[in-house]
Amino acid sequence: MRILLTATLAVLAASSARAEVVDSSSGGFATHDSAVVAADRRAVWDALIHPEGWWTHTWSDSSANLSLDARAGGCFCETLPNTAGWGEGSVEHMRIITVMPGSVLRMAGALGPLQSEGLAGTLTVTLEDVDTGTRISWDYVAGGQARFPADRIAPVVDRVQSEFLAALVAHVGGPVE
Template sequence: MRRSMFALAAALPASFATSATAEVVPSETGGFASTHTAVVAADPAATWAMLIEPQHWWSHSWSDNSANMSLNPVAGGCFCEVIPDPAGGAPGSAEHARVVMVMPGRTLRMVGALGPLQSEGLAGTLTVTLAEVDAGTQITWDYVIGGQSRLPLGELAPVVDSVQAEFLGGLVEALGGAV
């Protein structure tokens, strides 16, 4: 990754956090979970429409250009990226995650170890849940990681948590900000 996930997480200002709540839950079985929530004024349909268009708000990519991202929101669909060859040759590609559950307007679940976690023996499950609330839509962003890693998971957890907050923050900003 051209922009190191670790360097970016360390450089995030404290004011960047847009979630109303956040929690990292360590696991005794070799993993951790990161949960963030935010409320936006947009209704669930508009929130869903933006959620499934990550090229407008996703912040980390192998090509350093979120316009190269795509998401096919059906079971088996790919959350993928085209990686252009700077020399003009055939482009590369990356599968960031595979869609395993879609309930339009309510739940998107994907499996994949994101970013540099991809090169480890880790499995990740990202579940984004939308719920209608008086102010608009509550977005709950859960990312659960487990497995074996050459990197200490206890040290990775806060970094991954910060990046997950950044992803939710990008979605929230694309929807006009948190309420």
Template sequence: MIRSLAAVFACAAIFAQPVSAEVVATGDSSFVTRDTAVVSADTKAVWLALISPGRWWNSAHTWSGDAANLTLTPQAGGCFCETIPEDPSNDRVTLEGSVEHMRVIQAFPEKVLRMRGGLGPLQSEAATGVLTIVMSEVDEGTLIVWEYAVGGPMRYETPVISRAVDGVMSQQLGGLADLLGRVDAPRARPAEPDADGADSAPEASVEDAIDAMGRGE
């Protein structure tokens, strides 16, 4: 796992993916990052890939150096965890270890995955974060909105750590989007009149997905 803020910035710059990313709020000891991507897969395929982080998480952001050691149990109380295997090539005895990255607090298949925990350099701080990932159907496939809200005491300047964390979050969503088939930003579906002549509602937008986060949907 990257252990210094400078290394976080360097790695994010090298591997950053062109998803829509932004630090949307900051406070004295809090910040919120939001990243979005559209993929050609349906919500079921997105969900199944999402709960298999070893397929898309960047190995540079693991403690073991290999994303294949990551697991995610998609149920309340489930662990987004990592196994650190024994190293037989080491001259001294190195026993197997493990890391808890986050804990699942909501698992709503094909709709919302919400987890709590401090990722990366935040793990050593008193601050914690809530990662909410929302999936919504759009014409092109699925819109994924990935929001990480962090708050609490930390030994980093908020403007600095928020940008670094947003870069890493963009990188992880980028890996998921690449696996599933990234497409351009969603096009709004033209409203179609219903039987009474009224316009039907368009498909989900980023705003819809964000509203759903607030309602716990």
């Protein structure tokens, strides 16, 4: 099964930009998205580690409240403004677990509404040089126990992951035509 999933992901990474659910079961799911941009890897990396410039779906409705400490153990976090008089709040979106500058950023955490469930998630963003620029591969895998079937939430999460990649792609100049 692991070999089949690895082979499937490799084939998908080599194809043009598209998104799809690559695995779905009662205990979890995996999504894969990829795109090729004309920007070089340095520009894409610099944008990737500054999500305040492009990330969507925040708790505060403002990506300006985001920060990412690009080192193992660092936090991809969000500050929540003091709007109710109780003081400033915060959200840890993900914890950084792997940083290979210019190549791989891997973070662990259940995003958005998945945080309230017994789920673990891992997002791996991989950058590689291609003839026309940089290929960005975006893989999110989640598993664990939830109060809803994984196969029902998987397409929604896939759509949101696609939106994240599309926002990054737009931020660095758009896809290769």
